[in-house]
Amino acid sequence: MRTSFFKRVISAALLMSLVFGSAVASADQQIDPDNGSTVDVEGTASATTIVVTMPTVLSFAINPNNVKPFTSVPATVVNSTYAPVDLQILGITSANGTNTKVVEATSHSDQEWSALGRSATTSQIALGLESVSGTPITVWSAAEIDGITPSVAAGTFPLQPDSSEEIQVVAKHGNAWDVAKTLNYKLYVRVTLTEG
Numbered sequence: 001m002r003t004s005f006f007k008r009v010i011s012a013a014l015l016m017s018l019v020f021g022s023a024v025a026s027a028d029q030q031i032d033p034d035n036g037s038t039v040d041v042e043g044t045a046s047a048t049t050i051v052v053t054m055p056t057v058l059s060f061a062i063n064p065n066n067v068k069p070f071t072s073v074p075a076t077v078v079n080s081t082y083a084p085v086d087l088q089i090l091g092i093t094s095a096n097g098t099n100t101k102v103v104e105a106t107s108h109s110d111q112e113w114s115a116l117g118r119s120a121t122t123s124q125i126a127l128g129l130e131s132v133s134g135t136p137i138t139v140w141s142a143a144e145i146d147g148i149t150p151s152v153a154a155g156t157f158p159l160q161p162d163s164s165e166e167i168q169v170v171a172k173h174g175n176a177w178d179v180a181k182t183l184n185y186k187l188y189v190r191v192t193l194t195e196g
Contacts, residue, residue, distance in 0.1 A: 051080040052087065052159065052191045058129075058168070062183075064175035072168040074132045078161035084194035087157040087165075091150025092127045092141040095184035100125050102185065105140040105172050113172045121174025127185060131157060132166035140170075150188045158194060 031037045060072040079085050092102050105126035108116070113126075128140035139155030159165055 005122035008071065009096070018119055046085050048081065048193060049060060049195065050083075050085055050191050052085055053080070054087075054167075054189070055080045058187065060169040060171060061176070062171070062175075064177055069175055070171050070173065072170065074166045074168045076164050077157070077164055078164045080162060082161050084161055085159045086192050086194050088190045088192060089129055089139040089155050089157070090152065090188035090190060091144065091154055092185050092186055092187050093144040093150065095186055098182075098184050099123060100181070100183055102127050102141050102144040104143045107143075108172070110172070114175060116174025116176060117176050118176040120167070121176040122181070124174075125174035125183070128154075128170045129157070129167050129187075130170045132168055138170060153190070 009012055029037060029039075039139055055075045055128060056071070058075050060070065063069050065069075065095040094101050101124055103124045103126055105128065107126065108122065116124075126140060130136070130138040135158075137155070137157055139157070142150065142152075142154055144150075157165055157167065
C-alpha cells in the first residue's frame with residue numbers, strides 16, 4: 001500500500017515538472033506581421049577543464065670530459081585539453097643539499113662559461129628548457145633567490161589543443177668539476193588557457 005502511494009507521489013511530481021518545464025520552454029509569442037518581433041536567445045558555456053601532463057622528473061648529465069659535455073633526455077608534455085594552453089615556466093631552484101645555484105644565463109658569455117674555475121663551476125649554473133619538437137623556443141630560468149618560490153613566468157611554451165610537445169633541459173655551466181656531484185633542482189610550472 002505504501003509503495004503504491006509512493007509511486008503515485010513520484011509520478012505526480014514528474015508530471016508536474018514536465019508540465020511546468022515545457023510551459024516555460026515553449027512560451028510562444030505572436031510575431032507582428034508589420035514590424036517583426038524579437039526572440040531571446042540564451043545559451044550556456046561550461047568552464048574549460050585544463051588537462052596537461054608531464055613527467056615528474058627531467059634529467060640531465062654533465063661530463064666535462066666530452067666535446068659536448070651537456071646532455072639531456074627529452075620529455076613529452078601532453079595537452080589533453082580541447083583548447084590551446086600555455087605551459088608557463090616560472091623558474092628552477094636548487095633543492096636542499098645542492099650548492100650549485102641557478103644564476104642568469106647572461107651572467108657570463110659562452111666563452112666565459114666554459115673557462116670558469118672550480119669554485120665558480122661548482123657554485124653556479126644556468127638552467128632552462130627548450131622545445132625539441134615544434135617551434136624552437138628556449139626559456140631560461142631567472143636566478144634563484146634563496147627562500148623565494150618563483151611565481152612570474154620567465155617564458156611560455158604554447159600547446160595546441162589535444163597535442164604534445166617534446167622539451168628538454170638546457171644549461172650553461174663550467175667544466176671544472178673536482179669531484180662527481182649529484183645536482184637536484186625543482187622546476188616550477190603553471191598552465192593557463194592561451195590569451196587572445
